[in-house]
Amino acid sequence: MNALLTDLYELTMAAGYFAAGKQDEIGTFELTIRRLPRNRDFVLTAGLHRALDYLLNLRFEADEIEFLKSLPNLRNAPPGFWDYLADFRFRGDVFAVPEGTVIYEGQPVLNIRAPLIEGQLPETYLLSALTFETLVASKAARIVHAAQGRYVVEFGTRRAHTPEAGILGARASYIGGCAGTSNTLAGYRYGIPVMGTAAHSWIMAFGNETDAFRQLQQLLGDRTIQLLDTYDVLEGARKVAELGKPLWGVRLDSGDFVETSRQVRRILDDAGLQHAKIMASGDLDEVKIADLVAAGAPIDSFGVGTELAVSGDAPSMGAIYKLVEIEQDGQTRATAKSSPEKQTLPGAKQLFRFPDYDILALHDECAPGSEALLKPYIINGNLVTELPSAEAIRERARAGLERWPAKDRHTEISYELEQLTERTHADLVR
Amino acid sequence: MNALLTDLYELTMAAGYFAAGKQDEIGTFELTIRRLPRNRDFVLTAGLHRALDYLLNLRFEADEIEFLKSLPNLRNAPPGFWDYLADFRFRGDVFAVPEGTVIYEGQPVLNIRAPLIEGQLPETYLLSALTFETLVASKAARIVHAAQGRYVVEFGTRRAHTPEAGILGARASYIGGCAGTSNTLAGYRYGIPVMGTAAHSWIMAFGNETDAFRQLQQLLGDRTIQLLDTYDVLEGARKVAELGKPLWGVRLDSGDFVETSRQVRRILDDAGLQHAKIMASGDLDEVKIADLVAAGAPIDSFGVGTELAVSGDAPSMGAIYKLVEIEQDGQTRATAKSSPEKQTLPGAKQLFRFPDYDILALHDECAPGSEALLKPYIINGNLVTELPSAEAIRERARAGLERWPAKDRHTEISYELEQLTERTHADLVR
Numbered sequence: 001m002n003a004l005l006t007d008l009y010e011l012t013m014a015a016g017y018f019a020a021g022k023q024d025e026i027g028t029f030e031l032t033i034r035r036l037p038r039n040r041d042f043v044l045t046a047g048l049h050r051a052l053d054y055l056l057n058l059r060f061e062a063d064e065i066e067f068l069k070s071l072p073n074l075r076n077a078p079p080g081f082w083d084y085l086a087d088f089r090f091r092g093d094v095f096a097v098p099e100g101t102v103i104y105e106g107q108p109v110l111n112i113r114a115p116l117i118e119g120q121l122p123e124t125y126l127l128s129a130l131t132f133e134t135l136v137a138s139k140a141a142r143i144v145h146a147a148q149g150r151y152v153v154e155f156g157t158r159r160a161h162t163p164e165a166g167i168l169g170a171r172a173s174y175i176g177g178c179a180g181t182s183n184t185l186a187g188y189r190y191g192i193p194v195m196g197t198a199a200h201s202w203i204m205a206f207g208n209e210t211d212a213f214r215q216l217q218q219l220l221g222d223r224t225i226q227l228l229d230t231y232d233v234l235e236g237a238r239k240v241a242e243l244g245k246p247l248w249g250v251r252l253d254s255g256d257f258v259e260t261s262r263q264v265r266r267i268l269d270d271a272g273l274q275h276a277k278i279m280a281s282g283d284l285d286e287v288k289i290a291d292l293v294a295a296g297a298p299i300d301s302f303g304v305g306t307e308l309a310v311s312g313d314a315p316s317m318g319a320i321y322k323l324v325e326i327e328q329d330g331q332t333r334a335t336a337k338s339s340p341e342k343q344t345l346p347g348a349k350q351l352f353r354f355p356d357y358d359i360l361a362l363h364d365e366c367a368p369g370s371e372a373l374l375k376p377y378i379i380n381g382n383l384v385t386e387l388p389s390a391e392a393i394r395e396r397a398r399a400g401l402e403r404w405p406a407k408d409r410h411t412e413i414s415y416e417l418e419q420l421t422e423r424t425h426a427d428l429v430r
Numbered sequence: 431m432n433a434l435l436t437d438l439y440e441l442t443m444a445a446g447y448f449a450a451g452k453q454d455e456i457g458t459f460e461l462t463i464r465r466l467p468r469n470r471d472f473v474l475t476a477g478l479h480r481a482l483d484y485l486l487n488l489r490f491e492a493d494e495i496e497f498l499k500s501l502p503n504l505r506n507a508p509p510g511f512w513d514y515l516a517d518f519r520f521r522g523d524v525f526a527v528p529e530g531t532v533i534y535e536g537q538p539v540l541n542i543r544a545p546l547i548e549g550q551l552p553e554t555y556l557l558s559a560l561t562f563e564t565l566v567a568s569k570a571a572r573i574v575h576a577a578q579g580r581y582v583v584e585f586g587t588r589r590a591h592t593p594e595a596g597i598l599g600a601r602a603s604y605i606g607g608c609a610g611t612s613n614t615l616a617g618y619r620y621g622i623p624v625m626g627t628a629a630h631s632w633i634m635a636f637g638n639e640t641d642a643f644r645q646l647q648q649l650l651g652d653r654t655i656q657l658l659d660t661y662d663v664l665e666g667a668r669k670v671a672e673l674g675k676p677l678w679g680v681r682l683d684s685g686d687f688v689e690t691s692r693q694v695r696r697i698l699d700d701a702g703l704q705h706a707k708i709m710a711s712g713d714l715d716e717v718k719i720a721d722l723v724a725a726g727a728p729i730d731s732f733g734v735g736t737e738l739a740v741s742g743d744a745p746s747m748g749a750i751y752k753l754v755e756i757e758q759d760g761q762t763r764a765t766a767k768s769s770p771e772k773q774t775l776p777g778a779k780q781l782f783r784f785p786d787y788d789i790l791a792l793h794d795e796c797a798p799g800s801e802a803l804l805k806p807y808i809i810n811g812n813l814v815t816e817l818p819s820a821e822a823i824r825e826r827a828r829a830g831l832e833r834w835p836a837k838d839r840h841t842e843i844s845y846e847l848e849q850l851t852e853r854t855h856a857d858l859v860r
Contacts, residue, residue: 004615005593007585008626011614016628016649022635029631067618073627076649116635123629124612127588128596155437158557159746161591162598163435166558169591182554184441185434188497196438197503198446199553201459201753204765205452205546219446219506229769231858254769306746315745316589316736323631335634339659339684428661 003060003088004067006124011068014117015077018084022116028325028348029119031110031126033103037135037314041407044141044397045101045109046172047133049387051126052377055094058122060085084117091381092118095363095374097351099388100137100175100397104411107360108349109134109319111374116326123321131319132165133172135311139286140176141401143304146286148293151179151301153195155281156309169309175394177401182303190390197223200253203230210239222246225279228264229254237264241271249277249300258297265298279303285312324348334424346424347417350374361414433490433518434497436554441498444547445507448514452546458755458778459549461540461556463533467565467744471837474571474827475531475539476602477563479817481556482807485524488552490515514547521811522548525793525804527781529818530567530605530827534841537790538779539564539749541804546756553751561749562595563602565741569716570606571831573734576716578723581609581731583625585711586739599739605823607831612733620820627653630683633660640669652676655709658694659684667694671701679707679730688727695728709733715742754778764854776854777847780804791844 017023033043065085068074092114103109109130112119144152154173157166170186180193187194198216206212209231217224224247228236233255240250250268252260257280268276280292281303289302306312323335325348334346345360351374352359352367359367363374377385388396413421447453463473495515498504522544533539539560542549574582584603587596600616610623617624628646636642639661647654654677658666663685670680680698682690687710698706710722711733719732736742753765755778764776775790781804782789782797789797793804807815818826843851 002615004618005587005597006614007587007612008614008617008624009612009628010626012626012649013628013632016632016645017635019649020636020645025635027631027635064618068614071617071624073625073650073653076651120631123631124588124596125593128590128593131589132591157435157437158554159561160558161562161740161745162595163555163558165592165595166554167435182437182439184436184438184498185432187438187501188434188494194438194501195503196440196442198439198443200767201457201550201553201751202443202446204753204767205447205455205457205756206450207758207763215446215450219442219449220503221506223503229772231768233769254772310591310740310745312745315591315740315742321588323634326635328637333637337630337634338661339663342659342684 002064003058003121004064006121008071008073010121010123012073013120015074015081017116017120018081019078023084025116026113026327027116027119027323028111028113029123029321030108030324030349031130031319031321032108033105033317034320035318036105037317039313040138042102042104042138043134043317044137044176044401045097045103045130045134046099046137046175047130048096048099048377050129050133050168051096051110052094052383052387054125054129055090055122055378056383058088058090060088062086089381090114090118090122092378093376093380094378096377097373098375098396100393100400101373102400102403104358104409106411107351107358108374111348113348127319127321131317133168135314135317136169136172136308137176137397139308139311139314140173140178141397142286143289143308144177146290146293147302150293150299152177153301153303154178154181154183154308155303155305157183159306159309161310166309171390173308174390175397177394177398192390197225198227200227200230203227209236210243213240213243217243217246223248226250228252233260234263234267237267241267241273244271244273247273247276249279251279251281251303253282257292257299258295261297261299277301281305283307320344334420336421336424336428338425338428343425345413345417345421347420349417357409358411359414360411360417362416362420365414365416432494433488433551434494436551438501438503440551440553442503443550445504445511447546447550448511449508453514455546456543456757457546457549457753458541458543459553459751460538460754460779461560461749461751462538463535463747464750465748466535467747469743470568472532472534472568473564473747474567474606474831475527475533475560475564476529476567476605476823477560477598478526478529478807480559480598481526481540482524482813482817484555484559485520485552485808486813488518488520490518492516519811520544520548520552522808523806523810524808526807527803528805528826530823530830531803532830532833534788534839536841537781537788538804541778543778557749557751561747563598565744565747566599566602566738567606567827569738569741569744570603570608571827572716573719573738574607575831576720576723577732580723580729582607583731583733584608584611584613584738585733585735587613589736589739591740596739601820603738604820605827607824607828622820627655628657630657630660633657639666640673643670643673647673647676653678656680658682663690664693664697667697671697671703674701674703677703677706679709681709681711681733683712687722687729688725691727691729707731711735713737750774764850766851766854766858768855768858773855775843775847775851777850779847787839788841789844790841790847792846792850795844795846
């Protein structure tokens with residue numbers, strides 16, 4: 001795991017903490033969804049698997065340390081700092097909300113309690129790893145909800161922000177409820193159902209459309225999905241109807257889906273292919289899918305790429321990673337920002353979920369009858385929980401999403417946390 | 431390089447081409463920017479380095495082939511196909527527009543001429559690799575333009591779609607004109623200037639703000655940038671002024687930047703710190719930066735994260751990868767899609783750039799006095815061009831961007847290409 005994959009300021013702060021003799025002070029850092037993206041009432045958490053993998057394997061190689069020594073901003077780092085980095089391991093504790101959990105605005109999703117430098121360095125990586133997959137899982141949940149039981153397949157790798165992000169986007173989409181993905185490696189790596197038949201180039205590579213359809217049928221049998229819109233969609237449908245079975249169905253990739261799907265349905269039905277399915281793909285999102293469903297278009301399945309892969313209407317999210325508590329000279333001091341509009345809540349916390357509301361409280365409070373959502377994953381640098389499969393996470397998400405949309409849900413702040421917040425901000429003003 | 435990092439349909443088509451005995455037919459595939467994203471008059475190309483690396487290293491490992499054999503959609507693949515995959519290498523030709531080139535709507539950026547399967551398989555990876563970096567480089571160019579000579583530093587890894595995408599986003603931002611990045615690994619890997627000093631947690635980790643400022647000054651000397659808005663920004667500025675030199679400057683990360691930057695400027699000037707710079711960061715984009723510049727806010731440098739890392743207003747782009755020509759039985763056949771609104775131009779092409787306009791023509795046409803933008807990178811599977819440094823690509827981009835904005839620029843279609851298009855679509859109708 002490449003320890004240089006972080007913002008330089010994490011490393012200059014690390015050198016500074018070391019120079020100030022603060023490397024043994026214990027900090028608690030909190031990763032919080034400060035603001036939900038527009039168009040979202042909740043998010044569905046995903047990405048923790050990568051965050052944990054990163055923390056468990058964080059090491060500095062000799063060549064990386066040499067590079068750091070060459071940087072002007074680290075010129076005055078104390079010599080002992082380089083030995084410290086060479087021996088660096090993450091030895092702290094991580095509490096986190098499990099993947100596939102519904103989370104609301106202002107809620108924490110991960111806590112790290114560790115020596116100051118060990119808690120500071122991971123900030124950049126953790127924010128990116130957790131928010132990206134969370135955004136995609138949340139978008140998937142909206143799209144799957146709009147499809148009202150029709151299968152949604154994730155097709156987005158070609159639009160993902162790097163092909164590698166496509167693998168993780170496929171996993172997140174599956175967690176959010178998609179039936180499968182086009183990404184072959186996501187299937188191999190995470191056991192997700194992987195789907196795909198043919199593109200327009202397949203049709204064009206043959207001298208005529210019927211030959212292309214026939215060849216695909218020979219390869220795929222009753223899993224055949226014929227792509228209709230390379231030349232003329234209704235012509236295409238008639239050719240498919242003439243070839244008959246075996247056939248799973250057809251795919252429409254352009255045009256007016258309401259009108260076209262009806263015409264194609266009629267052509268298939270007239271040929272005795274009542275069981276053949278119609279799939280639609282091409283610039284779809286939850287709004288367009290809801291419209292198609294409402295219009296009664298005879299579409300059985302949706303392929304969604306672009307908008308899902310990049311969470312198109314909300315490609316970023318205001319997650320923050322803040323120091324909330326520090327243990328110095330045997331004393332624990334709560335910390336917070338007080339700049340306008342960016343005030344933070346101090347103290348190490350727990351998030352308690354009751355059926356109808358949540359309570360954000362201090363970590364050592366109790367709330368009988370609730371689920372404590374921040375669960376232990378790493379203690380003293382060791383993984384203490386077996387991580388669930390993508391399948392199991394998807395099931396947790398499904399159960400949580402049954403409550404959706406939960407617009408009237410609210411998060412209470414516990415009395416103890418309220419008191420600590422008042423005291424901390426009063427201390428800051430003083 | 432993981433060959434499974436592609437859509438399954440590329441692999442089912444590959445099996446189908448093999449089953450149909452088409453594996454030795456030569457296809458020409460073209461990657462084209464079909465539609466520019468909203469808010470864009472042009473894009474700045476980036477990402478080719480990864481596309482080439484992928485093609486040069488594309489291999490199937492034995493365990494990957496075993497996985498493919500287990501997939502229902504490949505159950506009927508002919509036995510010879512598995513041997514074919516085990517020996518698979520990309521042995522085709524790649525012509526592409528160099529990174530750092532200004533490209534307009536409808537223009538091709540990459541051509542592959544290769545045996546059909548070798549040209550088909552890379553579609554998914556190439557689309558993602560090229561469009562992502564192109565989107566970020568293009569966004570960077572807009573932001574840097576808005577800053578009118580003030581330095582822009584890329585801070586976006588924490589918002590990137592995976593931390594690894596952050597490395598490539600940093601490179602693309604640098605190509606687009608940013609002065610540097612916060613991403614340490616991008617500095618190591620691509621020689622990009624890497625920048626960063628301290629976050630709010632640094633301030634909070636000390637018992638009081640002045641101690642935190644003093645410790646940072648000791649570490650960074652005249653490279654010190656003090657972050658002012660942890661508690662009260664003007665209080666912070668007064669403390670920094672009191673400490674005096676050494677100091678590079680201060681950073682504002684929230685609040686009304688116009689008003690605050692003026693107040694902070696006054697505090698610094700009154701303390702004799704006229705040379706101290708003011709940097710602003712926090713949810714900035716090209717529109718907000720243009721407003722700050724127009725308002726005359728005394729800001730010397732901008733840090734831009736979220737909006738740059740995900741190209742926030744345009745996180746995806748309508749790039750397509752299409753078969754444009756196929757050589758079968760000694761004959762070359764031009765191919766095109768004819769579905770409404772998605773018609774494509776057939777034939778292997780070249781893009782000629784003249785000072786005031788471009789000509790899209792067939793690949794064997796000539797256009798004296800122009801630059802032929804699609805240049806050879808891979809011939810018969812071998813790299814034939816030394817790839818330039820990020821620095822050199824940035825310089826090419828800078829030269830090209832001097833013409834920006836070029837709203838009245840147009841792309842002509844050559845007579846030969848027009849004729850071929852008419853003939854091809856007439857054949858399709860027939």
